[in-house]
Amino acid sequence: EVRLVESGGGLVQPGKSLRLSCEASGFAFSNYAMHWVRQTPGKGLEWVSGIKWDSGSVGYAISVKGRFTISRDNGRNFLYLQMTSLQPEDTALYYCAKTGYYDGGREYFDSWGQGTLVTVSS
Amino acid sequence: QSVLTQPPSLSGAPGQRVTISCIGSGSNIGAGLDVHWFQQLPATAPKLLIYGNNNRPSGVPDRFSGSKSGVSASLAITGLQAEDEAVYYCHSYDTGVGGWIFGGGTKLTVL
Numbered sequence: 001e002v003r004l005v006e007s008g009g010g011l012v013q014p015g016k017s018l019r020l021s022c023e024a025s026g027f028a029f030s031n032y033a034m035h036w037v038r039q040t041p042g043k044g045l046e047w048v049s050g051i052k053w054d055s056g057s058v059g060y061a062i063s064v065k066g067r068f069t070i071s072r073d074n075g076r077n078f079l080y081l082q083m084t085s086l087q088p089e090d091t092a093l094y095y096c097a098k099t100g101y102y103d104g105g106r107e108y109f110d111s112w113g114q115g116t117l118v119t120v121s122s
Numbered sequence: 123q124s125v126l127t128q129p130p131s132l133s134g135a136p137g138q139r140v141t142i143s144c145i146g147s148g149s150n151i152g153a154g155l156d157v158h159w160f161q162q163l164p165a166t167a168p169k170l171l172i173y174g175n176n177n178r179p180s181g182v183p184d185r186f187s188g189s190k191s192g193v194s195a196s197l198a199i200t201g202l203q204a205e206d207e208a209v210y211y212c213h214s215y216d217t218g219v220g221g222w223i224f225g226g227g228t229k230l231t232v233l
Contacts, residue, residue, distance in 0.1 A: 035222070044124065045160075045168065045211055047222035059221055095167060108158045108173040109213070109222075115167060 002026045002111040004096050009116030012086055020116055022079040022096030030054075030074035033099040035109060036081045038092035038118075048094070049081060064090075086120045093117050125150060126212050126225035133231040134202045142197045142228045144212030150223060151214055152193035158213040159188055159197045161206075162227075168211065172197060199230075207232045 008020040020036070035050040049070040051058045058070050069082040079096050093115040100110030127145040134140040144157060151157055156175050160168035170179050172188035175195065185200045195214075199206055212225040 044227045045213075045224040047224065050222070061221055062219065100170075100173065102174050102177065106156060106174065108156075108170070109160075110170050110173070110179065112167040112169075 002098060004098060004111060004113030006094060006096050006113045006116035009094060009118045011119045011121065013122050014087055014120055016086055016120075017082070017084040018086060018118060020081040020083065020094055020096075020118070022081075022113060024077045024079065024096075024098070027098070029072075029077040033107060034072060034079045035097045035099065036070060036079075037095045037097055037109070037112075038090075039095065039115070040092045046092075050099075051079070083118070086118075088120050091118060091120045124226040125216055125219065125223040126214060128210075128212060128225035128228045130226065131229045131231065133233055134199075135233045136202055136204065138202045139198065139200045140202060140230065142199075142210050142212075142230070144195045144197070144225050146193050146195070146214060147218075148193065149218035150193075150216040151190065151195055153217055155215045155217070157188065157190050157195035159186075160211045160213060162209045162211065164208075171210070202232055204232050206230060 003025045005023045033052045036048040049060045051070045067085045071080045095115045096113045097109040098111040099107045159172040161171050162168045175190040176188045187198045209227045209229050211227045216223045
């Protein structure tokens with residue numbers, strides 16, 4: 001069974017940094033692209049960042065580009081999100097999501113963790 | 123404002139059929155990019171309902187179906203049940219922003 005467990009969230013002041021972790025189990029982590037998606041309390045979903053299986057390609061939403069860095073450790077089955085220069089608008093529940101593949105490599109998000117809450121406030 | 127447009131809310135009586143629309147543009151759905159759908163129950167993580175426009179993962183009832191045409195996609199739910207009350211999101215990739223996008227979500231109420 002796929003299991004994704006996020007951690008590292010908390011209350012942080014504007015301008016500070018935080019690192020989120022996602023521990024993966026139940027599947028061959030090193031074979032799959034992974035993503036971070038956030039959800040503002042009471043609002044919708046926003047893709048934050050994604051990383052290919054071998055870290056060879058990463059992508060970021062415009063809203064976080066230059067401030068957030070995604071990485072992974074395939075030996076330990078961990079996904080990370082280093083967040084710097086945090087702003088109140090970054091306050092959200094952050095989910096990690098696993099990619100599934102179909103039709104020769106097309107991607108979709110097939111499993112999600114339960115999320116970790118980040119609150120940016122002074 | 124989301125790149126994919128969904129109605130904010132919808133309602134239906136038990137047993138009825140409802141359809142949730144998702145309207146995109148030429149840089150996402152209209153560019154041939156596939157649409158996926160998620161269901162989010164209160165205080166839970168999103169759950170995959172449909173991938174690749176019309177494919178159901180194992181365990182998803184066949185009451186749920188997806189379709190795509192032109193720049194829009196739809197999620198249909200037949201035989202509406204009380205447990206279907208949730209927020210539904212469409213999801214795709216956008217070549218303009220160079221990243222994944224979500225619809226704003228549709229809150230479905232079962233009357």
